[in-house]
Amino acid sequence: MTGPAVRPSVPPGAEAPGFGAFVAQAARAGALVVQPRMGMAQAGAMRAGLLATRAALAVTVGTVTLDSYTRTGDLDAARRALAAGAGLNGYPIATHPVEVTRGVLRGVADAGFPVQVRHGSAAPEGIVRALLAAGLDATEGGPVSYCLPYGRTPLHEAVANWQRSCRLLAAARGSAVEPHLETFGGCMMGQLCPPSLLIAISVLEALFFRQHGLRSVSLSYAQQANARQDLEALVALGRIADELLADVDRHLVVYAYMGVYPRTPGGARLLLEDAARLAVRGGAARLIVKTTAEAHRIPTVAENVRALETAAAAAAVERAGPPGAAPPDTGIEAEARALIGTVLDLDADLGRALVRAFAAGYLDVPYCLHPDNAGRARSSLGADGWLRWSSVGSMPIAGLVEGGRPPILGSAGLLTALSHVQRRYDGLAERLPAPTPRGLPAVR
Amino acid sequence: MASDSHTWNLVFLQLLLEELGHRVTNLGACVPDALLLAECRRIEPDLIVISSVNGHGHQEGLRVIPALRACPELRLTPTVIGGKLGIAGADDPDRERVLLAAGFDAVFEEGSSVAGFREFVAGLRSQVLL
Numbered sequence: 001m002t003g004p005a006v007r008p009s010v011p012p013g014a015e016a017p018g019f020g021a022f023v024a025q026a027a028r029a030g031a032l033v034v035q036p037r038m039g040m041a042q043a044g045a046m047r048a049g050l051l052a053t054r055a056a057l058a059v060t061v062g063t064v065t066l067d068s069y070t071r072t073g074d075l076d077a078a079r080r081a082l083a084a085g086a087g088l089n090g091y092p093i094a095t096h097p098v099e100v101t102r103g104v105l106r107g108v109a110d111a112g113f114p115v116q117v118r119h120g121s122a123a124p125e126g127i128v129r130a131l132l133a134a135g136l137d138a139t140e141g142g143p144v145s146y147c148l149p150y151g152r153t154p155l156h157e158a159v160a161n162w163q164r165s166c167r168l169l170a171a172a173r174g175s176a177v178e179p180h181l182e183t184f185g186g187c188m189m190g191q192l193c194p195p196s197l198l199i200a201i202s203v204l205e206a207l208f209f210r211q212h213g214l215r216s217v218s219l220s221y222a223q224q225a226n227a228r229q230d231l232e233a234l235v236a237l238g239r240i241a242d243e244l245l246a247d248v249d250r251h252l253v254v255y256a257y258m259g260v261y262p263r264t265p266g267g268a269r270l271l272l273e274d275a276a277r278l279a280v281r282g283g284a285a286r287l288i289v290k291t292t293a294e295a296h297r298i299p300t301v302a303e304n305v306r307a308l309e310t311a312a313a314a315a316a317v318e319r320a321g322p323p324g325a326a327p328p329d330t331g332i333e334a335e336a337r338a339l340i341g342t343v344l345d346l347d348a349d350l351g352r353a354l355v356r357a358f359a360a361g362y363l364d365v366p367y368c369l370h371p372d373n374a375g376r377a378r379s380s381l382g383a384d385g386w387l388r389w390s391s392v393g394s395m396p397i398a399g400l401v402e403g404g405r406p407p408i409l410g411s412a413g414l415l416t417a418l419s420h421v422q423r424r425y426d427g428l429a430e431r432l433p434a435p436t437p438r439g440l441p442a443v444r
Numbered sequence: 445m446a447s448d449s450h451t452w453n454l455v456f457l458q459l460l461l462e463e464l465g466h467r468v469t470n471l472g473a474c475v476p477d478a479l480l481l482a483e484c485r486r487i488e489p490d491l492i493v494i495s496s497v498n499g500h501g502h503q504e505g506l507r508v509i510p511a512l513r514a515c516p517e518l519r520l521t522p523t524v525i526g527g528k529l530g531i532a533g534a535d536d537p538d539r540e541r542v543l544l545a546a547g548f549d550a551v552f553e554e555g556s557s558v559a560g561f562r563e564f565v566a567g568l569r570s571q572v573l574l
């Protein structure tokens with residue numbers, strides 16, 4: 001049995017250290033880096049979470065996920081909640097004094113265990129200042145993916161905010177620091193967004209980061225509902241990134257399914273293992289895990305550690321096996337290239353190009369309620385989990401992908417599509433053989 | 445809710461209410477209290493539906509409902525809240541009681557059925573259909 005790979009040692013001075021270098025080193029050593037989504041309000045709990053993540057039997061990086069108040073810039077609410085001891089759904093990095101956050105990270109975050117800040121803000125300057133002050137230099141987001149899907153900040157404001165934030169982050173570059181920024185573009189809406197648009201936004205955001213000074217980026221893609229479609233998408237994302245971002249350090253990161261998660265521990269585990277297999281087969285270097293508690297509540301540290309170890313073990317097994325066949329091309333790459341090319345042709349300034357693209361509906365996120373989204377695109381899920389466009393609106397991709405146009409979903413159809421993965425994996429878990437009690441021989 | 449960025453719940457509720465024959469103004473994600481109040485006063489809706497899944501729904505619901513009730517034109521407007529309202533799961537028996545006492549007309553915690561919400565909507569006195 002192949003165990004998870006051991007944490008790579010990062011020799012000092014080998015290359016500019018930091019998040020990207022650590023992941024690259026792990027990839028060369030044959031290990032998939034696994035990462036939780038984890039943030040606690042209190043410093044002690046946050047530190048304990050990071051220590052546990054570091055100690056997991058896997059090659060891990062740490063996460064400080066911020067709370068919703070900090071994300072939306074309501075620092076007063078974060079301060080009040082902290083003072084009142086009310087629960088926060090993440091770590092309020094701009095509210096805790098910087099010494100407190102440094103204390104959280106001291107002796108935990110270093111070249112052998114980089115920590116990334118995850119937030120979701122369309123106005124992230126304060127967050128970037130706070131993470132840099134605390135000694136961190138890796139975060140995620142993007143002008144589109146941290147604006148359109150879930151907020152109401154006008155897109156042109158998010159673009160300006162992200163431009164300034166990228167420059168702030170890039171300016172922290174030093175001999176011992178290579179700031180890293182990950183696109184969240186591959187996760188738009190979490191689910192039901194066809195892969196070509198996920199790829200396009202992820203690539204366009206990475207190009208935006210590069211335009212504003214970043215030299216180390218990662219491109220995200222969230223697992224959807226059909227492994228073959230996801231593999232084709234991930235291979236296409238890697239190919240396009242290699243072509244358009246050849247001059248920067250880069251890697252692909254897969255997110256375990258971001259939609260309605262299986263309710264059963266078995267179903268959740270099977271889905272996570274599939275995400276790990278997808279990451280390995282698709283050439284990703286990092287995986288954001290989900291836990292068995294995901295459908296019910298914010299997971300505990302122990303549940304996160306278990307998820308990290310489960311994913312690392314599945315990835316190691318997959319890597320040890322024979323390489324899978326290349327996925328057949330159904331047109332995802334052609335669609336993604338058409339979207340990217342159309343946007344790049346609009347304006348040499350990526351920020352302006354993105355704003356114009358959304359205004360014209362050349363990019364149009366299905367089911368996105370943001371006022372700057374055209375809202376004419378619709379998607380649907382086949383019985384096999386294959387995502388298809390029901391309507392492409394004004395996007396320049398009509399007829400590039402195989403297959404017909406499914407009808408536009410109503411509320412019942414939407415609910416069925418949203419819970420497809422949950423049902424499928426909970427069903428698979430039911431059919432698994434019951435676990436053999438420890439210490440007893442298996443019945444033959 | 446001002447701090448909640450989730451929207452699938454809102455997309456679903458819009459489709460469901462529209463299919464039940466109602467006209468829906470969907471305010472989307474991260475609705476600041478002031479916007480919620482201004483829009484509700486402007487529209488004078490037959491029902492206000494607040495849906496939140498990020499775990500702050502309980503705290504934010506308690507902040508928002510007195511502000512809604514303080515507007516004379518919204519004092520009696522049926523107003524419901526639902527979703528994942530806390531960060532520790534749906535098994536807090538006090539939460540529904542506290543939210544009802546604060547002024548909500550109904551609470552639909554995660555796990556309660558869509559049928560319950562439909563029933564509530566069907567029972568609304570004003571049945572203004574398009």
